[in-house]
Amino acid sequence: MTQKTVHILNGDALKSQVEDWLTDELIVARECLVDGDEYGDDLDSFYQFRAKFISQYEGYEEEDYFEKTVPEIEKIRRLPQHAEVNLWFEDDVFCQVNFWFCVHLLNQNGVHNLWLVRPEEHTQYGFGGLQQPELEMALNNRLKLDHQKEIASLWEMFKTKGVDHLNKMAVLFNDEYPFILNAINAYIRSIPTKDSRGEPLILLTQIIKDLKTQEFAPVFREFCKRAPIYGYGDLHLKRLLDNI
Structure with missing residues (x-):
């Protein structure tokens, strides 16, 4: 059986950087899951809640979500179990939450040959500050994801606002993926409390x-x-x- 190689990208900007030289299938995670507070109990309700939320953004309608975002998520859901999947995500909170969600979907469907591609250094520019040779180097230095079930569970904990569980889970694999704990700590600092606006x-x-x-x-x-x-x-x- 021929192995299918897929790249899940963190946005359309990155797609424009790699589509001329990456010949494998490209899927774009067009979401901003860190923004919002309702994600539903299943994927159908998730789509409804997210479409309604995204329509709050200036210039966006609910139909835009179903036309641009949902088809990409469905592509992830339809990947064969034997596929090799490269997930191109950075270290920031925005990217990490989307990353956890994608791993959650893949783990649900039994796709386990997962690799994380990330910039060598975390900057405000992320992949956008890299040229093709540097992007190729990032791909060559990709990380094998050995804690897929645990990373997938981060999405469920985030969705249910299980902050304490998020922290404890990330500590378990902090030696291998310290950037995950850094993002979780930043996310926790962003949450408004009775004493702080975040x-x-x-x-x-x-x-x-x-x-x-x-x-x-x-x-x-x-x-x-x-x-x-x-x-x-x-x-x-x-x-x-x-x-x-």
Whole structure:
């Protein structure tokens, strides 16, 4: 049986960087799962909740989710069990939550030959700051995922807001994948409590004060510079700014 090789990419920007030289199937994870608070009990309800949530973003309708995001998720679900899957995700919270979700789907379907491709260094630019030779090097240095069941469980813990369980699980394989615990710790710091609005909102407030402007573009650039661990996209950050 010929082995099928697939690359699950963290966004369309990365697809544009690799589609000219990667000849295998490309699937794009068009989600921002770190943003939101309702994910449903099964995939059908997940699609409904996420489509409704994404429609809150300026310029997006529920139909867009079903036309652009759902088909890519369904491609992941239909992968054969013998497939070799390279997951291209970075170390930030945005990427990691999407990564856990993808591993969850693959684990459910019995696809176990999984590899993680990540930039050698974590920066605010991620894969976007790399040229083809560096992307090829990242692929050559990919990590075999030996804790698939545990990484898959991170999605369930995130979905149910099991913060304590997230931390404890990540500690178990921190020696092999320390970036996972770093992302979880940042995610925990982002959660509002009775004593804090959460680190991202606190940081945004400070940036507005430091720059003496609420203009989105410079605030967004400065947030990405100061807190690359979050990896938030512009639409997500705009939503946060509306809460200030």
